[in-house]
Amino acid sequence: xxxxxxxxxxxxxxxxxxxxxxxxxxxxxxxxxxxxxxxxxxxxxxxxxxxxxxxxxxxxxxxxxxxxxxxxxxxxxxxxxxxxxxxxxxxxxxxxxxxxxxxxxxxxxxxxxxxxxxxxxxxxxxxxxxxxxxxxxxxxxxxxxxxxxxxxxxxxxxxxxxxxxxxxxxxxxxxxxxxxxxxxxxxxxxxxxxxxxxxxxxxxxxxxxxxxxxxxxxxxxxxxxxxxxxxxxxxxxxxxxxxxxxxxxxxxxxxxxxxxxxxxxxxxxxxxxxxxxxxxxxxxxxxxxxxxxxxxxxxxxxxxxxxxxxxxxxxxxxxxxxxxxxxxxxxxxxxxxxxxxxxxxxxxxxxxxxxxx
Amino acid sequence: xxxxxxxxxxxxxxxxxxxxxxxxxxxxxxxxxxxxxxxxxxxxxxxxxxxxxxxxxxxxxxxxxxxxxxxxxxxxxxxxxxxxxxxxxxxxxxxxxxxxxxxxxxxxxxxxxxxxxxxxxxxxxxxxxxxxxxxxxxxxxxxxxxxxxxxxxxxxxxxxxxxxxxxxxxxxxxxxxxxxxxxxxxxxxxxxxxxxxxxxxxxxxxxxxxxxxxxxxxxxxxxxxxxxxxxxxxxxxxxxxxxxxxxxxxxxxxxxxxxxxxxxxxxxxxxxxxxxxxxxxxxxxxxxxxxxxxxxxxxxxxxxxxxxxxxxxxxxxxxxxxxxxxxxxxxxxxxxxxxxxxxxxxxxxxxxxxxxxxxxxxxxxxxxxxxxxxxxxxxxx
Numbered sequence: 001x002x003x004x005x006x007x008x009x010x011x012x013x014x015x016x017x018x019x020x021x022x023x024x025x026x027x028x029x030x031x032x033x034x035x036x037x038x039x040x041x042x043x044x045x046x047x048x049x050x051x052x053x054x055x056x057x058x059x060x061x062x063x064x065x066x067x068x069x070x071x072x073x074x075x076x077x078x079x080x081x082x083x084x085x086x087x088x089x090x091x092x093x094x095x096x097x098x099x100x101x102x103x104x105x106x107x108x109x110x111x112x113x114x115x116x117x118x119x120x121x122x123x124x125x126x127x128x129x130x131x132x133x134x135x136x137x138x139x140x141x142x143x144x145x146x147x148x149x150x151x152x153x154x155x156x157x158x159x160x161x162x163x164x165x166x167x168x169x170x171x172x173x174x175x176x177x178x179x180x181x182x183x184x185x186x187x188x189x190x191x192x193x194x195x196x197x198x199x200x201x202x203x204x205x206x207x208x209x210x211x212x213x214x215x216x217x218x219x220x221x222x223x224x225x226x227x228x229x230x231x232x233x234x235x236x237x238x239x240x241x242x243x244x245x246x247x248x249x250x251x252x253x254x255x256x257x258x259x260x261x262x263x264x265x266x267x268x269x270x271x272x273x274x275x276x277x278x279x280x281x282x283x284x285x286x287x288x289x290x291x292x293x294x295x296x297x298x299x300x301x302x303x304x305x306x307x308x309x310x311x312x313x314x315x316x317x318x319x320x321x322x323x324x325x326x327x328x329x330x331x332x333x334x335x336x337x338x339x340x341x342x343x344x345x346x347x348x349x350x351x352x353x354x355x356x357x
Numbered sequence: 358x359x360x361x362x363x364x365x366x367x368x369x370x371x372x373x374x375x376x377x378x379x380x381x382x383x384x385x386x387x388x389x390x391x392x393x394x395x396x397x398x399x400x401x402x403x404x405x406x407x408x409x410x411x412x413x414x415x416x417x418x419x420x421x422x423x424x425x426x427x428x429x430x431x432x433x434x435x436x437x438x439x440x441x442x443x444x445x446x447x448x449x450x451x452x453x454x455x456x457x458x459x460x461x462x463x464x465x466x467x468x469x470x471x472x473x474x475x476x477x478x479x480x481x482x483x484x485x486x487x488x489x490x491x492x493x494x495x496x497x498x499x500x501x502x503x504x505x506x507x508x509x510x511x512x513x514x515x516x517x518x519x520x521x522x523x524x525x526x527x528x529x530x531x532x533x534x535x536x537x538x539x540x541x542x543x544x545x546x547x548x549x550x551x552x553x554x555x556x557x558x559x560x561x562x563x564x565x566x567x568x569x570x571x572x573x574x575x576x577x578x579x580x581x582x583x584x585x586x587x588x589x590x591x592x593x594x595x596x597x598x599x600x601x602x603x604x605x606x607x608x609x610x611x612x613x614x615x616x617x618x619x620x621x622x623x624x625x626x627x628x629x630x631x632x633x634x635x636x637x638x639x640x641x642x643x644x645x646x647x648x649x650x651x652x653x654x655x656x657x658x659x660x661x662x663x664x665x666x667x668x669x670x671x672x673x674x675x676x677x678x679x680x681x682x683x684x685x686x687x688x689x690x691x692x693x694x695x696x697x698x699x700x701x702x703x704x705x706x707x708x709x710x711x712x713x714x715x716x717x718x719x720x721x722x723x724x725x726x727x728x729x730x731x732x733x734x735x736x737x738x
Contacts (some may be wrong), residue, residue, distance in 0.1 A: 026461065026464035026465055027464060028460045028461065028463070028464040029460065029464075030460065033652070036695060054516070112692065116631070206473060208473065281473075282448075282705065306722065321614075332717075337400070337401045337402045338365050338367055338401070338579075339367055339370045339401050339403065339406060339579055340367065340370075340371075340402070340406060341400055341401055341402015341403065341404075341405045341406055343399070343400055343401075343402055343714075343715035343716070344715050344716060344717050346714050346715075346717070349451075349694050349695060
């Protein structure tokens with residue numbers, strides 16, 4: 001315990017925590033979790049080092065003006081374990097993830113690159129299966145793999161296969177989709193049930209069995225976005241709630257736009273199997289990863305028509321309006337609970353941790 | 358599996374709330390013992406829906422929060438050693454020791470693993486005979502039987518590379534400590550259902566009688582909590598102090614005999630330090646003589662640990678129900694989940710974390726529910 005002299009010297013306003021996770025001198029897993037630690041890494045390490053206005057927008061894909069044509073450009077690395085899981089594989093994620101990041105700018109994805117980091121000793125058969133999955137997913141998403149690269153690292157220095165993809169696509173005229181455009185009154189839509197991907201991967205990785213097989217929702221969303229844009233080009237925000245889940249995406253949008261988000265908890269489509277698995281593990285479905293879902297902020301006058309278009313599309317059959325953008329509590333997400341209370345839905349710190357009991 | 362929806366039903370909740378509102382005539386202070394109950398109350402906004410006269414005081418039942426700092430520091434030291442695989446439930450990884458946490462040890466190269474069951478750790482010991490596998494055995498009566506089973510199996514299999522770092526605690530001595538504290542304001546308890554599903558309810562009638570407090574065994578879904586509150590308030594209004602089981606779908610009077618015999622076989626009762634509260638006599642378990650060889654504290658030399666608690670942290674008072682998290686000067690400013698001063702802000706079951714996570718509305722509900730002064734509460738019985 002601190003002695004009296006130390007206690008008297010404490011100034012709560014300038015207190016420095018004795019265990020400041022913020023000042024971790026090493027990378028911890030939470031830095032890749034898509035939550036507050038990830039955001040800090042970008043804001044405090046990468047953005048200052050690269051510093052430019054294009055990057056400062058911090059959107060899923062950058063929109064670049066190339067002499068009149070607007071090009072969406074995005075890149076992402078995929079390190080999922082296991083490589084194959086119910087409903088998908090590393091290859092599917094590597095294509096769909098980048099295709100979806102492009103689609104979240106309203107772009108029509110066109111070309112992808114792939115870069116493989118292979119660990120010495122991995123069976124060529126496994127690499128072949130990943131490559132085939134990439135080819136099939138690219139065909140399904142309507143994109144062409146235009147270029148690529150391969151590196152091999154020594155045994156023990158990798159996790160089998162890592163894949164990085166980058167992609168480009170064209171943003172149609174009149175489309176301006178970015179988180180800063182959310183405004184009070186906007187309806188908040190989600191394209192289907194949440195949490196399936198995260199629970200599916202966790203169930204295989206940790207050897208957990210929940211009585212029913214839960215398949216990942218991984219899917220390309222560019223077609224769904226095109227169907228939504230056919231209703232109106234005036235869609236304000238699109239986001240695919242991957243790492244950090246719906247909760248993190250809504251927080252990012254609320255912060256970027258300076259508006260509040262009011263969520264109706266009972267309107268959020270959470271499948272029974274996800275709710276049960278999360279209950280068992282002590283996790284909140286709002287923070288579980290998705291790979292084939294999007295959240296959209298749409299002006300209220302277009303909300304019903306956009307919802308109908310989503311529901312008519314194969315990737316949006318379970319779409320729902322889950323809340324709205326409000327002037328109250330700017331920058332925060334607040335949920336109306338099923339019982340009639342309210343609660344804040346915060347940005348998760350890092351990855352969710354299973355509770356003790 | 359429709360349990361979750363059924364125990365969230367807004368119509369049933371409304372009926373229970375109406376009955377509570379109709380029953381209450383005077384101010385009452387109820388303590389929910391378990392952090393899981395606190396989590397449900399705050400997450401669903403149950404405290405916002407109760408009559409102003411019913412105050413919920415959050416109890417000490419967060420296993421992560423009450424694990425003493427010196428045990429965390431021992432865990433950190435063992436986990437950092439080469440040749441050790443240190444296994445823990447997930448929510449212990451962020452709990453700050455004196456100068457770091459298990460995540461940091463992992464980031465610096467320690468082999469720290471999250472497991473979902475102590476039997477998974479046992480399995481790791483079987484598969485890694487050249488490594489020492491240590492499981493961080495913390496928690497209340499709920500987690501103790503499975504941990505006891507793991508060490509029992511290790512002994513049966515002759516596994517010399519498996520051990521437990523034990524910091525188990527027991528609920529009834531904590532209730533006794535709370536009730537005998539001079540500043541205690543608690544008038545009824547919502548006992549933790551999962552603890553009673555293991556231990557039964559035999560330990561409670563004597564406590565309820567001696568301190569003249571109703572004890573209602575309660576589950577963890579929103580309707581479970583509301584039903585527990587309804588029954589507790591009804592007893593208080595009638596001047597009764599009985600033990601009631603409002604969680605019969607999980608709790609039998611005699612508990613779980615298999616779990617109880619496993620506990621008796623492997624553990625023995627000992628005095629324990631509770632983080633933020635201090636020593637409570639006979640409030641913990643340690644490995645019995647037969648199993649002492651599987652105690653990580655004996656296997657690894659971790660003496661000479663020096664600990665230092667942050668001076669401004671009032672987690673101890675939160676854990677004893679003396680203040681609400683928002684009454685701590687550091688809450689939300691110096692102390693947040695990212696810069697936690699105490700374990701109550703780290704653990705997902707901790708009261709401070711629950712308030713910070715769900716109640717940070719400026720001028721909003723976090724400010725509601727300030728405590729009722731002791732003099733305004735009614736005398737019981």
